[in-house]
Amino acid sequence: MARSVAAHREAVKELLSGLARLGSTEELPLMAALGRVLADDVLAPLSLPPFANSQMDGFAVRSADLAPHSGSDVGAELTVVDPVPAGAFPARLMPGTAAPIMTGAMMPEGADAVVPIEQAVPDVFPAPGVSATVRLPTTEPGTFVRDAGSDITEGTVALRSGTALGPGQLGLLAALGMTAVEVRTPVRVLLVTTGDEVVEPGTSLPEGKIYDSNGTLLEAAMVQSGLRVTRTGISSDNPAALEDLLHAHLGAIDLIVTTGGVSKGAYEVVKQAMDGQAVEFVSVAMQPGGPQGIGKFDGVPLLGFPGNPVSCLVSFEMFLRPALAVVVGIPALRPSLQARLTESLTSPAGKHQVRRGTLLPGGSVRLEGGVGSHLIHALANSNALVQVPADVTELDAGAEVEVWML
Amino acid sequence: MARSVAAHREAVKELLSGLARLGSTEELPLMAALGRVLADDVLAPLSLPPFANSQMDGFAVRSADLAPHSGSDVGAELTVVDPVPAGAFPARLMPGTAAPIMTGAMMPEGADAVVPIEQAVPDVFPAPGVSATVRLPTTEPGTFVRDAGSDITEGTVALRSGTALGPGQLGLLAALGMTAVEVRTPVRVLLVTTGDEVVEPGTSLPEGKIYDSNGTLLEAAMVQSGLRVTRTGISSDNPAALEDLLHAHLGAIDLIVTTGGVSKGAYEVVKQAMDGQAVEFVSVAMQPGGPQGIGKFDGVPLLGFPGNPVSCLVSFEMFLRPALAVVVGIPALRPSLQARLTESLTSPAGKHQVRRGTLLPGGSVRLEGGVGSHLIHALANSNALVQVPADVTELDAGAEVEVWML
Numbered sequence: 001m002a003r004s005v006a007a008h009r010e011a012v013k014e015l016l017s018g019l020a021r022l023g024s025t026e027e028l029p030l031m032a033a034l035g036r037v038l039a040d041d042v043l044a045p046l047s048l049p050p051f052a053n054s055q056m057d058g059f060a061v062r063s064a065d066l067a068p069h070s071g072s073d074v075g076a077e078l079t080v081v082d083p084v085p086a087g088a089f090p091a092r093l094m095p096g097t098a099a100p101i102m103t104g105a106m107m108p109e110g111a112d113a114v115v116p117i118e119q120a121v122p123d124v125f126p127a128p129g130v131s132a133t134v135r136l137p138t139t140e141p142g143t144f145v146r147d148a149g150s151d152i153t154e155g156t157v158a159l160r161s162g163t164a165l166g167p168g169q170l171g172l173l174a175a176l177g178m179t180a181v182e183v184r185t186p187v188r189v190l191l192v193t194t195g196d197e198v199v200e201p202g203t204s205l206p207e208g209k210i211y212d213s214n215g216t217l218l219e220a221a222m223v224q225s226g227l228r229v230t231r232t233g234i235s236s237d238n239p240a241a242l243e244d245l246l247h248a249h250l251g252a253i254d255l256i257v258t259t260g261g262v263s264k265g266a267y268e269v270v271k272q273a274m275d276g277q278a279v280e281f282v283s284v285a286m287q288p289g290g291p292q293g294i295g296k297f298d299g300v301p302l303l304g305f306p307g308n309p310v311s312c313l314v315s316f317e318m319f320l321r322p323a324l325a326v327v328v329g330i331p332a333l334r335p336s337l338q339a340r341l342t343e344s345l346t347s348p349a350g351k352h353q354v355r356r357g358t359l360l361p362g363g364s365v366r367l368e369g370g371v372g373s374h375l376i377h378a379l380a381n382s383n384a385l386v387q388v389p390a391d392v393t394e395l396d397a398g399a400e401v402e403v404w405m406l
Numbered sequence: 407m408a409r410s411v412a413a414h415r416e417a418v419k420e421l422l423s424g425l426a427r428l429g430s431t432e433e434l435p436l437m438a439a440l441g442r443v444l445a446d447d448v449l450a451p452l453s454l455p456p457f458a459n460s461q462m463d464g465f466a467v468r469s470a471d472l473a474p475h476s477g478s479d480v481g482a483e484l485t486v487v488d489p490v491p492a493g494a495f496p497a498r499l500m501p502g503t504a505a506p507i508m509t510g511a512m513m514p515e516g517a518d519a520v521v522p523i524e525q526a527v528p529d530v531f532p533a534p535g536v537s538a539t540v541r542l543p544t545t546e547p548g549t550f551v552r553d554a555g556s557d558i559t560e561g562t563v564a565l566r567s568g569t570a571l572g573p574g575q576l577g578l579l580a581a582l583g584m585t586a587v588e589v590r591t592p593v594r595v596l597l598v599t600t601g602d603e604v605v606e607p608g609t610s611l612p613e614g615k616i617y618d619s620n621g622t623l624l625e626a627a628m629v630q631s632g633l634r635v636t637r638t639g640i641s642s643d644n645p646a647a648l649e650d651l652l653h654a655h656l657g658a659i660d661l662i663v664t665t666g667g668v669s670k671g672a673y674e675v676v677k678q679a680m681d682g683q684a685v686e687f688v689s690v691a692m693q694p695g696g697p698q699g700i701g702k703f704d705g706v707p708l709l710g711f712p713g714n715p716v717s718c719l720v721s722f723e724m725f726l727r728p729a730l731a732v733v734v735g736i737p738a739l740r741p742s743l744q745a746r747l748t749e750s751l752t753s754p755a756g757k758h759q760v761r762r763g764t765l766l767p768g769g770s771v772r773l774e775g776g777v778g779s780h781l782i783h784a785l786a787n788s789n790a791l792v793q794v795p796a797d798v799t800e801l802d803a804g805a806e807v808e809v810w811m812l
Contacts, residue, residue: 034626034629049616088602088603103714146778152783171626177609178607179608197492201584201585212580223437224573264463267492372461377454377578
C-alpha cells in the first residue's frame with residue numbers, strides 16, 4: 001500500500017525534528033546572517049523611533065497657539081525661530097513661535113504638532129537668520145508627529161527565535177543599533193550520488209553511462225535552502241563501498257541524502273547498504289519520485305531519493321524543502337497559486353502527479369515536457385511545479401491547478 | 407504633476423539598460439554560478455538521453471517476438487539472457503530472448519521495447535547464471551523506452567543567453583557534461599546612506615539621531631538580487647563631501663543608489679550634490695516612496711531613494727528590483743497573487759499605496775503597522791507588499807488585493 005504524499009512529508013518532518021544540529025548556534029555580523037535563522041528572541045535595546053519626530057517637512061508648533069479661541073478660527077501668525085534639521089537636538093519651543101522642522105527631526109520640547117510646509121503662508125521656509133512670521137492653520141495635537149516607541153518599545157520582543165533573516169529583519173536589527181546576531185548553525189548534509197551508470201561531468205562518457213546531474217541539481221537546491229552541503233562524488237553500486245563512505249563522514253554531518261538505488265531493480269545499492277539499519281524503503285503515491293528511503297544510518301537521519309534527476313528535484317521540493325521550512329525555519333515555503341492549464345493532461349489513478357511547467361503572464365501554466373523523470377532539459381525550462389492530486393486522472397485545457405513557483 | 411508608478415519603473419528600466427557592465431562576462435564553476443545569468447546561448451554538446459534506455463525495471467525484448475501472430479495472443483515464453491545493469495554496454499539481443507534490464511540501462515541492440523517486471527510471469531528476475539524462461543505479454547514497439555535525444559538533441563540550444571541559473575539549469579549543464587559556464591559579471595552598485603541624523607549601528611546614539619538601517623536593509627536586498635554592493639558608510643549633509651565620495655568610486659561602479667536627501671525640505675543633500683548633473687527629482691504618485699531622484703552622475707546611472715527605511719524597501723521593490731529582473735535577468739519577478747484583506751484600509755486619492763502585510767493560510771492578508779514609512783519593526787514582521795492602485799481610496803475587509811510575496 002503506497003504512502004500518501006502528505007504522510008511521507010510528515011515522516012520527513014519528524015525525521016528532521018530529531019536533527020542533532022538544531023540546538024547549535026553562532027554569532028555572525030548582520031550581513032553574514034542574511035538567509036539564516038535567529039537562534040533566540042531579540043529584545044529591543046531601545047525604542048523606535050527613539051524620540052518623537054516630525055513626519056513632514058513643516059513647522060513644529062504648540063497646537064494651543066493655533067486653537068480657534070486664540071483669536072482666529074483659521075489659525076494664527078507665529079514668529080519663526082531657528083530651524084530644526086534632522087539629527088539636531090532642538091531648543092525648547094516658546095509659546096507664539098514656530099520652528100521649521102525637517103522630516104525625521106526631533107520634536108522640540110513644548111511642540112506637540114507639525115504643520116506641513118504646504119499649509120503655511122508663505123509656503124516656503126524663510127532664510128536662516130532672517131526674522132519672519134508665518135500664518136498657520138488650526139492643528140490638532142499630535143498631527144504629523146511620530147511618537148517615541150510607536151514602532152517598537154524598548155525591552156519588548158523585536159524578532160522571535162526561529163525568524164528567517166531577510167532584508168527587513170536585518171534592517172530592523174541595524175535600526176536597533178546591533179551589528180551582529182546569534183543564528184542557528186546550518187544543517188550539514190552529506191549528498192551522495194550512487195550508481196555505476198553515472199560519471200562525473202568533465203570526464204569522458206563511456207557508452208551506456210550518463211553524467212551525474214543529481215549532485216549539482218540537489219547541491220544547488222540545498223545551498224539555496226540554507227543547508228551546508230558536502231558532496232562525496234559518485235558512489236558505485238558496491239554496497240560495502242557506500243557503507244564505508246557514509247561511515248567516514250558520520251561525525252561531521254547531520255543528514256544524509258542519497259540518490260538512486262532505492263527502487264525494485266536487481267542492483268539497488270542504497271537498499272542493500274541499509275541492510276540492518278533503521279531505514280524503510282517505501283512507495284509514495286506520487287509520480288515521479290515514488291520510491292523513497294527514509295530512516296537512520298547509525299543514528300544519522302537519511303533520505304534515499306530515486307535516481308532520475310526530475311525525481312530528485314521533486315523529492316526535494318515535495319518532502320525535504322517543506323519539512324526544512326517547518327522544522328528549521330528556512331527556506332520559506334514555495335508560493336502556491338492557482339493557474340489554468342494551457343493543455344489537457346492525464347494522471348495515474350491514485351497517484352499525486354507533479355508536472356513541470358511555466359507560469360505565463362495572465363495566470364495560465366504551460367506544461368514543459370512529458371511525465372518522464374529523466375527530462376532535465378524540460379525541467380530547466382520550467383519555473384513551476386504543477387500539482388495534480390491523487391484522485392484526479394484527467395484535466396482539460398483551462399482547468400485550474402495548484403502551482404508551486406520554483 | 408506626479409509621475410505614475412509604471413512610468414517611473416519604465417524610466418528605471420531604461421536607465422539600467424544603459425549600464426556599462428551589461429556586456430562583461432566571466433567563466434565560473436557550476437556551483438559558483440548559482441543565481442547568476444548565462445552570458446551566451448549554450449548548445450548541447452551531446453544528446454540527452456545519450457542513448458536509448460529503459461524507463462522501467464523489466465525485460466528488454468524484441469516486440470516482434472511477442473506479437474499475436476507469433477503463436478499466442480497473450481505474448482510468448484522467452485529465454486532469459488544476461489541482465490543489463492544501468493551503466494553497462496549490453497550485448498545484442500537475439501530473437502526469442504529477453505534481457506533483464508534496469509531503469510536507465512542502455513537498450514541492447516535489437517531490443518525495441520521493455521516489459522515491466524510486474525507484467526512478467528514469474529514477476530521476479532532469475533538469479534544470474536541460472537537458465538530460465540519468462541512469459542511476457544504482447545507489447546508495442548517503443549514501450550517504456552526513452553529514445554536517445556528525446557529530452558534534447560546534440561547541437562541544439564540547451565539554455566538561452568540571459569537565463570538565470572538555478573538548480574534545474576545547473577543540473578542540465580552537469581547532465582551535458584559541463585563543469586563551468588560563462589555568466590554575466592554582476593552589476594556593481596555603490597550604496598550611500600546620507601544624512602546628519604543617522605549614525606552607524608554599534609556606536610553610541612546621540613540625542614536626536616537614529617541608527618542607519620537603510621544601508622543594511624538595501625545591501626541585503628541587493629545581494630539577494632545578485633548585485634555586488636559597495637557601501638560607503640554614512641555621508642553627511644554636506645553636498646561637496648557627497649560629491650567627493652561619489653567621484654572617488656566612479657571607476658569601479660555601474661550604478662549609484664543613495665538614500666535620503668531627495669525631498670522638499672531645506673537640507674536635501676542629494677538634491678544639492680546633483681546640481682549641474684543630469685539627475686531629475688520627481689514626485690511619484692506612490693505612498694510611501696514618493697520623492698525619487700533618477701539620472702546620471704558624471705555618466706553613471708544614479709537612483710536617489712527617500713530616507714525612511716520602508717520607503718527605501720518599497721522603492722527597491724517597486725522600481726529597481728523589477729527593472730533588474732527585466733534588464734539583467736535576475737532576480738525573478740516577485741510572485742504576485744490575490745488575497746483578501748482581513749481589515750479595511752484607506753488610501754490617498756491618486757496615489758498608489760504600498761502597505762506591508764502577512765499572507766495568512768487560506769489566502770487572506772493582514773496589514774502590519776500603519777502607513778508610516780518609519781515603521782521598520784512592522785516591515786520586519788511582514789512577508790508581503792499589498793498593492794492598492796492609485797484610483798482606489800478605500801477597501802473593505804474581505805476585499806481582494808494584489809499581493810507581492812517578499
